[in-house]
Amino acid sequence: RERAASTMxxxxxxxxxxxxxxxxxxxxxxxxxxxxxxxxGWWLEMRKPQDHTAWYRRWTTQLGPWHEAMAExxxxxxxxxxxxxxxxxWGAGSxxxxxxxxxKLSFIVGGYDADAAKVANARAAQSGxxxxxxxxxxxxxHLPFDDNTFDYVFxxxxxxxxxxxxxxxxxxxxxxxxxxxALIGNGCPMQT
Numbered sequence: 408r409e410r411a412a413s414t415m416x417x418x419x420x421x422x423x424x425x426x427x428x429x430x431x432x433x434x435x436x437x438x439x440x441x442x443x444x445x446x447x448g449w450w451l452e453m454r455k456p457q458d459h460t461a462w463y464r465r466w467t468t469q470l471g472p473w474h475e476a477m478a479e480x481x482x483x484x485x486x487x488x489x490x491x492x493x494x495x496x497w498g499a500g501s502x503x504x505x506x507x508x509x510x511k512l513s514f515i516v517g518g519y520d521a522d523a524a525k526v527a528n529a530r531a532a533q534s535g536x537x538x539x540x541x542x543x544x545x546x547x548x549h550l551p552f553d554d555n556t557f558d559y560v561f562x563x564x565x566x567x568x569x570x571x572x573x574x575x576x577x578x579x580x581x582x583x584x585x586x587x588x589a590l591i592g593n594g595c596p597m598q599t
Contacts, residue, residue: 490558500527
């Protein structure tokens with residue numbers, strides 16, 4: 408992409424990678440595109456679906472088998488049985504439900520998007536787990552929890568969407584109990 412001329416006003420900072428900024432801000436890739444406008448230059452065009460909640464339902468349904476397999480592997484690797492958990496990401500709770508079905512874990516699901524939290528809460532209620540899964544919209548850089556609150560923290564797609572991963576990692580460390588485990592991933596299924 409072209410850089411603006413050096414005649415920019417003092418303090419103006421161009422953003423060359425608008426698509427990466429959108430991803431870090433938690434905007435799903437199918438809801439934005441970078442376009443070239445003849446006079447102003449590059450634009451990031453974002454379009455929120457009319458029924459954003461339906462988008463989350465489709466998204467979590469498509470990745471369901473992957474989340475089920477991830478839950479099985481996580482339970483086996485860490486011998487998960489019970490404890491208090493935090494899942495950070497979009498807020499859809501994609502890993503929480505498969506883990507709750509197989510264990511006695513309880514979850515708070517936190518994410519940027521209130522629509523995703525609504526979907527997670529509806530799915531938990533429909534599955535009969537609303538007493539063990541609660542989703543909230545929150546900023547992972549400023550978690551609304553006390554120190555040493557959670558036994559486990561999961562962020563399977565976190566760094567791809569967190570605005571400032573360094574701050575989120577500090578928050579995870581703060582809310583994780585002594586001897587607790589945090590699992591942070593890049594959100595991409597791997598084929599071996």
